[in-house]
Amino acid sequence: MAIPLAYSMRNLWKRRLTTTLTVSGMALVVFVFAAVLMMAEGLQKTLVETGSYDNVVVFRKGSASEVMSGIDRQQAAIVEMVPQAAIGPAGRRLVAKEVVVLIALPKQGAGKASSHSNVVVRGVQENSIPLRPQVKLVSGRMFRMGSSEVIVGNSIAKGFTGVGLQGTLNWGMRHWTVVGIFDAGNTGFSSEIWGDVDQVMQAFRRPVYSSLIFKLRDPGSFEAAKTAIETDPRLTLEAKRETRYYLDQSEMMAKFLRILGLSLTIIFSIGAIIGAMITMYSAVANRIGEIGTMRALGFRRRSILAAFLAESLLLGCLGGAAGLFCASFMQFITVSTVNFQTFSELAFKFTLNVPIVMQTMAFSLVMGLIGGVLPAFRASRMKIVEALRAS
C-alpha cells in the first residue's frame, strides 16, 4: 500500500519557509540553465531564418564571411550566367551582386566615447529585394538607386544613435540620408543597413563585390550549381546554400554560449542539490517518530522510500516550474551583441521552445532526485522500534 501523495505535499506546505528557500534556490539554477539554452537557440534561430533554403551564396574560397570575401567584376559576370539561376518576373535572372562592409556606429544609451560597434552595410541591387522576402519596409520609403540614400534595419534603428528616419551618416566624404526603416523579422537583416551597391562600392573605394546571391530554379539543383562554380578554372569561388552559410556563422558563438552555460549550471546545480539534500535530511530527522508509526501501521520500506522521493521530486518540480516561469519572460528581451565570427552586430531574441522546456524540467527533476535519494534511503532503512523510541 502506497503512502498518498497528499502526505508529501502537506509536509512541504507545513514547512513553508524551508520549502520556499529550497525551491527558490533550484528555480534560480533552472532559470540560468534555461536562459542560456534560450540564448543559444535564439542566436541560431535568427541566423538560420536569415537564409532561404533555395538561395545560394557565392564568395571567395577560404573566406569565413562575406566581409572578408572579394569577387572582382569579371568573375561576378561569369557566375551571373549560371544556368541553375531562377528567372524573375521581368524575365531577368534572380542574381544579386552585393558588397558587405562594416562601419563603426555609436551605440545608443552608452555615454562612453568608445562604445562603438560594427554594423553591416550591405550594398544591394534591385534583385536583392525579391531574393529576401523577409525584408519589409515599415516606415519611410525605399532608397532610390544611384543616390546616397540608405534604409536601416529596425534593430539598428533602435540600438544606435543617428540612424533614425532622416538621419545622416557620413562615410567616404559623402552624406547618406536614412529614408526608410525596414523590418526583417527575427533575422540578421534587421541588424543591417542597405544602400545601392554601386554607390557603396564607390564611396568605400572597394572595387570588388563581396558576394553573389542567386535563387535556384529548382531547389534540388544546388549540387550542380556548386560543382559548376567550384570547378570552373576561371573562378576562385565557393558556393553554399544560404541557410548553411548563416548556420555556419552562428556555430562558434552558439557553441561558446552552450559550453559556458552548461559548465556554469553544472557548478550551480551542486549548490541546489545540496540545498535539497539538507532540506530532505531535516525532513527525515524531524519525522523519525512518524516514520516509525507508519512502519508499525504496516507500510513497507518501499512506500516510505517512495513518499520521501516523491517529496523531493515535488521540490524539483516546483523549482523547475518557477524557474521556467521566470525564464519565459526573457522572451521579451532582445540581445544585441557582436558575433565573433563575422565581427558585426547581431540582434536576437531569447527563444523558448518545447525541447528546452523538456530539458529544463528533466534537469530540475534530476536535481530533486539526486538531492532526495540519500535521505529517502535513510528514512526507509530505519528500524521500527528505534524510530518509535526516538520521539
Place this chain on the structure above:
Amino acid sequence: MMLLKILFRNAFHNKLRSGLTILGITVAILAFGLLRTVISAWYAGVEAASASRLVTRNAISIIFPLPLAYNEKIRQIEGVKQVSYGNWFGGIYINEKNFFPNFCVEPRTYMAIYPEFVLDHAQQKAFFADRKGFVAGRKLAARFGWKIGDTVTLKGTIYPGNWDFVLRGLYRGRDETIDESQFLFHWDYLNETMKKASPGRADQVGFYMISVARPDLSPEVALAVDRTFKNTLAETLTETEKAFNQGFIAMSGAIVTAIQMVSFVVILIIMAVVANTMAMTTRERIGDYAIMKTMGFGGGAIAFMIFGESLVIALTGCIAGMILTFPAAAAFGDSLSNYFPIFLVSDETLWLDLLAALLIAFCAAIIPTRHAIRVGIADGLRRIG
C-alpha cells in the same frame, strides 16, 4: 567567551548538515571566483595596455585600411616619438580551432614600441634579417611544439593563399600580465606578395601604433593626428591603446554583463541554501533559546549566537573555496588558453569572495534571528524537538 564556545559547538552540532552547507558555500565561492577571473581575463588586454601608446585606425571601421603614406605624416606631428604599423592577418593554422592572434608589423619600430615583449638579441637580429621570419610568444610555440627554424604555414582568410613563415624568435612577456600567444611577422612580406597578387591592396596599413613622448601628450597627439587627415578619403580615429582595447570588449559587452549577472546569481542561490540551514537550525533550537531567555540572556546574545553560527559556517566554506580557486583557475586557464591568454586570480576577486561570504552569512541569519528573538518563552519551551 562562554557564548563563543556555544556558538562553535552549535555550528558543528549537526555535522552532516553543516558539512553539506559548507560544501555548498565552497562550491559557490569557487564558482564566483572563477567567474570574476573570467571577467578580469576579458579585460586583461585593457589592463596591459600602455597609456603612452596610441592606435590610429580608419574612422569608418576597423576593416578599412589606411594608406602607407600616412606613416611619414604622423611622424612629423609634434609629440610623436615613434610610429609603427601593421595589419591584422587573420590566418588559420591547420584549422579554425587553432585560433591565435596573428599580425604583420613593421618589425624594428614595433619591437621598440613594445618593450614588454622581451626578445633575445640574437633572435631579434635573425628575425629582422629574414623577411619570411616570424616571432611567436613562448606559450604559442609551446602549444604547437614549434622550434626555432621550423616552417609554419598559415591559410589566409583575408589575404588568400597559403603563407609560409620561418620561426626566428620566441618572445617572453616582461611580466605575467603580458600576452605570450601572439604571432608577428614582417609587414613587407605581406605587402610584396600583395603587390604581385592584387596591386590594388598593396601599400595599405590596417593600423598605426604611435608612441608619444610623454603620456600626458596623448590626447593632444590623438587630436592632431585626426585633424591632419580630416576630409580625406581615409579619415582616421586615434585613441589610446587602452580605449582601443576597451572598444573591443564593449562590443561583446552583452556577454560580459551576462557573466557578471550570473556570478551574482550563484551568490543568491547559495544564500537561499544557507538561509534554509539557519532556519532549520533555529527552529530546532527554539527550546534552547527559550531556556537562555529564562536565565536572563537578552535578544542581543541570541542574535549574536545565530549570526555567529552563520558566520562560522560561511567563512569556513569561503576559506576552503578561496584556497581551491587557485588550482581550479590554473586548470581552467590551461584549457582555455586559446581564448584567454592571461588567467590570473586577482586580489580584488579574493576580497569580493570574502565580502560575498559575509553577505551570505548576514542575510541568511536575519529571518531566523527575528523569529528566535520574538518567540515568547512559554511558546519556546512548549515546543519540543
